[in-house]
Amino acid sequence: MTTERRSSAATDVDLDDAELDRQLDRTWAGRTSFWGAIAAVDHKVIARRYIVTAFVFLILGGMLALAMRIQLAQPEARFINADRYNQIFTMHGSNMMFLFAVPVMEAMAVYLVPLMVGTRNIAFPRLNAFSYWVFLAGGILLWISFALDTAPDVGWFAYVPLSGPEYGSGKRADVWAQMITFTELSALAVAVEIVVTVLKQRAPGMSLDRIPLLVWSMLVMAFVVIMAMPAIMFESSTLIMDRLVGTQFYNPAEGGDVLLWQHLFWFFGHPEVYIIFLPAVGMVSTILPTFVQRPIFGYLPVVMALIATGVLAFGLWVHHMFVIGLPRLAESFFTASSMAIAIPAGVQIFCWLATLWAGRPIFKTPLLFVIGFIITFVIGGLTGVMVASVPFDAQVHDTYFVVAHFHYVLIGGAVFPLIAGIYYWFPKMTGRMMSERLGQWSFWLIFVGFNLTFFPMHILGLQGMPRRIYTYQPEMPWGGLNLFISLSAVILFSGFLVFFIDVARSWSAGRPAGQNPWNASTLEWAMNSPPPPYNFRRIPVVDARDPLWCGSDELPVASGLRTDRRELLISSVVEALPEARESSPRDSVWPFWAAIATSIMLIWSIFSPWAIVWGSIPIAITLIGWFWPKGIAEDES
Amino acid sequence: MKEQPVLDVSKLPLHGMGIASPAWWGTCTFMLIEGSAFGLAIAVYFYLMSLAPHWPPDVPPPDLFAGTCLTVLLLASVVPNVLVSRWAQQRKLGKVRIGLVVMSLCGIAPLALRIFEFPAQHVNWDESAYGSIVWTILGLHTVHIITDLIDTLVLACLMFTRHGDNTRRYGDVEDNALYWNFVVIAWLPLYACIYWVPRL
Ligand code: HEM
Numbered sequence A: 001m002t003t004e005r006r007s008s009a010a011t012d013v014d015l016d017d018a019e020l021d022r023q024l025d026r027t028w029a030g031r032t033s034f035w036g037a038i039a040a041v042d043h044k045v046i047a048r049r050y051i052v053t054a055f056v057f058l059i060l061g062g063m064l065a066l067a068m069r070i071q072l073a074q075p076e077a078r079f080i081n082a083d084r085y086n087q088i089f090t091m092h093g094s095n096m097m098f099l100f101a102v103p104v105m106e107a108m109a110v111y112l113v114p115l116m117v118g119t120r121n122i123a124f125p126r127l128n129a130f131s132y133w134v135f136l137a138g139g140i141l142l143w144i145s146f147a148l149d150t151a152p153d154v155g156w157f158a159y160v161p162l163s164g165p166e167y168g169s170g171k172r173a174d175v176w177a178q179m180i181t182f183t184e185l186s187a188l189a190v191a192v193e194i195v196v197t198v199l200k201q202r203a204p205g206m207s208l209d210r211i212p213l214l215v216w217s218m219l220v221m222a223f224v225v226i227m228a229m230p231a232i233m234f235e236s237s238t239l240i241m242d243r244l245v246g247t248q249f250y251n252p253a254e255g256g257d258v259l260l261w262q263h264l265f266w267f268f269g270h271p272e273v274y275i276i277f278l279p280a281v282g283m284v285s286t287i288l289p290t291f292v293q294r295p296i297f298g299y300l301p302v303v304m305a306l307i308a309t310g311v312l313a314f315g316l317w318v319h320h321m322f323v324i325g326l327p328r329l330a331e332s333f334f335t336a337s338s339m340a341i342a343i344p345a346g347v348q349i350f351c352w353l354a355t356l357w358a359g360r361p362i363f364k365t366p367l368l369f370v371i372g373f374i375i376t377f378v379i380g381g382l383t384g385v386m387v388a389s390v391p392f393d394a395q396v397h398d399t400y401f402v403v404a405h406f407h408y409v410l411i412g413g414a415v416f417p418l419i420a421g422i423y424y425w426f427p428k429m430t431g432r433m434m435s436e437r438l439g440q441w442s443f444w445l446i447f448v449g450f451n452l453t454f455f456p457m458h459i460l461g462l463q464g465m466p467r468r469i470y471t472y473q474p475e476m477p478w479g480g481l482n483l484f485i486s487l488s489a490v491i492l493f494s495g496f497l498v499f500f501i502d503v504a505r506s507w508s509a510g511r512p513a514g515q516n517p518w519n520a521s522t523l524e525w526a527m528n529s530p531p532p533p534y535n536f537r538r539i540p541v542v543d544a545r546d547p548l549w550c551g552s553d554e555l556p557v558a559s560g561l562r563t564d565r566r567e568l569l570i571s572s573v574v575e576a577l578p579e580a581r582e583s584s585p586r587d588s589v590w591p592f593w594a595a596i597a598t599s600i601m602l603i604w605s606i607f608s609p610w611a612i613v614w615g616s617i618p619i620a621i622t623l624i625g626w627f628w629p630k631g632i633a634e635d636e637s
Numbered sequence B: 001m002k003e004q005p006v007l008d009v010s011k012l013p014l015h016g017m018g019i020a021s022p023a024w025w026g027t028c029t030f031m032l033i034e035g036s037a038f039g040l041a042i043a044v045y046f047y048l049m050s051l052a053p054h055w056p057p058d059v060p061p062p063d064l065f066a067g068t069c070l071t072v073l074l075l076a077s078v079v080p081n082v083l084v085s086r087w088a089q090q091r092k093l094g095k096v097r098i099g100l101v102v103m104s105l106c107g108i109a110p111l112a113l114r115i116f117e118f119p120a121q122h123v124n125w126d127e128s129a130y131g132s133i134v135w136t137i138l139g140l141h142t143v144h145i146i147t148d149l150i151d152t153l154v155l156a157c158l159m160f161t162r163h164g165d166n167t168r169r170y171g172d173v174e175d176n177a178l179y180w181n182f183v184v185i186a187w188l189p190l191y192a193c194i195y196w197v198p199r200l
């Protein structure tokens, strides 16, 4: 119906680069006012907010860890009382998992995936903005409740009956449950965007076997989110219902079951680990080739390993429940499956080592963190295989051995690659290099501090020190090691401090980075740093797995997109053949209002079930405002 | 880097339909999420059943009438739903308008029947875990009917405005129809679970 207009519309054909940049900028750039910032839908802007917010939560969670270490440094310390300590370890765990680790990994995907697949914005950019505001509201909810002394105190997995109506007093457990709803809602939204961006918005020619490994890992992660997160949303909602309107899901007296909670939680909780870990290995597989200047060894096995990890992740959850007394056969099955997950992990490790072996490594900070990751992760994996065996687990369950194990996999397996990723992509995101000298300092402080802090916890656990205790008696043989751990934690924290100082300094005063400072091979390095609002002046056409390593200094591109509306290319799922030009939504404040309305409904529903009814009306109104067509060029078809 | 145009995309349509539309894929992904949630609810149902000495515990099985009528109604609504989708594909504005009005009614009628389904369970949500899970399943599915109903109503209004005659809108209508099919199909295992498993 609008075919006639097609010929008259402005396209990028016959424009020189400067004029094209100018026109694209006019169409894609957001306004710089306050409301312009609220309305932003540029994936890079949203991702930057996500990353900064998540790192603020890392710092806050780190302060809680510091507080715990001060308290535990000596027996019978009086620094924190028992009730506060319960809140603190619950806050630390929930904050780190739900407000830092998962969001920061998804945020990296939101920033990098559209650039790496060669498109101009993420799919459903308004949903993306919405997800950020919802995530922020969930974080604020949790931290305000902590300031008001009503923070959850039931552990990061909030087992019933402790968190149920009988024992969980006040609104503490409800705050935990609703914080979950907030963060999982935002995580699910981002997962949908990633799936559609990867499947439908890849640059022409980027067939499935040419997708960068980071993008593969983010795609698998997004599917794991989609399958796993509904479990915890179901669980947090039923917990609130048990507490508010008297449903009986977790009450054994009325046919409910407390173990149902554990099953549901770990059906989500184990995949959660891979939601954090898969993006991390994707970063490793991307960074490593750059610093040895050769393609990854074994692209196909690595992709297979990523997918296998995602699938196997759903067959392991019972290994968190070995001490509840399961049938023998079930125990053996879950032991076997837990050990089987070592196979895809092993495949990837061998591919990385082979890549390192075959190339000439350049030991810059990102590579140091990657190597630190490989070492630490192998240790964490070994203790993982240990606790996968039922008799051993029965011995160390709920002791500091487990605390040591999961920090090895979480910090070693995810935070190290993340910091490597920050050093690696910071030049792209800000246009400036981070300091190599401070980078080396922060690496050695973090690596040494980390091992000195967490390795002794294995021993404490074997000596029988339970986790989640706010103090211990002087007669116990734990005092010396605890003091040692607390002092080592100071080294670890100073390493993080150096890292944050480096970030702050480099952001304003770092050396200009240029387009491709590491001589990397993937598409995000094909444009200026930081990228313009439209990412690519012209959408690239891909004919190789490492498009920037083809030996030519020309980038093949597609032409013919319009410049008078936000337009990008849709391509087919398998071969990425172009199918359509599609518009990408403009900035809008509606996602912000929708998030506000959603937050009001969710928080209100902690107090009254009627919130679901009345609170949904403003949500519906904001959603209609969001989707109602505005008769602009983006609406043409 | 210097750019070398090798591909001209100016002849491509300004909006993709069906599998060339991101909205279609978004709808499918949402269905995957919702489908996981329904699957989970069924798993919880069976888990609780496996623990109980009798099922349903101390109450008769739910009355079939309201639930079965609703099931028949939902299945029947698939016919106009598929027609609307086809008309949207053919961009027949008049027929799509009528179809959406019909589909709005097809969304309201099951809600009326749903009101009678809750008492037909012979148990309240707070009386036992059995009551909790059947009320939750019914509630969860009702939320889906309501969501799709609102979507249909808004689309129906939209099609009567100047924004209606647009490929993009026809795509929305198709996606909405797809989602309604999902709401209907998802109901079938839930129906079997709530009404027939207790009779086994
Ligand atoms: C920055 C250095 C960190 C230190 C010194 C630290 C220290 C601790 C300590 C001492 C505990 C045990 C508390 C207790 O059982 O009494 C703990 C628990 C925990 N930590 Fe960390 N942690 C750090 C970073 C992280 C990170 C980055 C994550 C996740 C990505 C994380 C996740 C957890 C979780 C999930 C728990 C369990 C909380 C619970 O028992 O409910 N930690 N941490």
Ligand SMILES: [Cu+2]
Binding pocket: A269, A270, A273, A316, A317, A319, A320
């Ligand atoms: Cu696990």
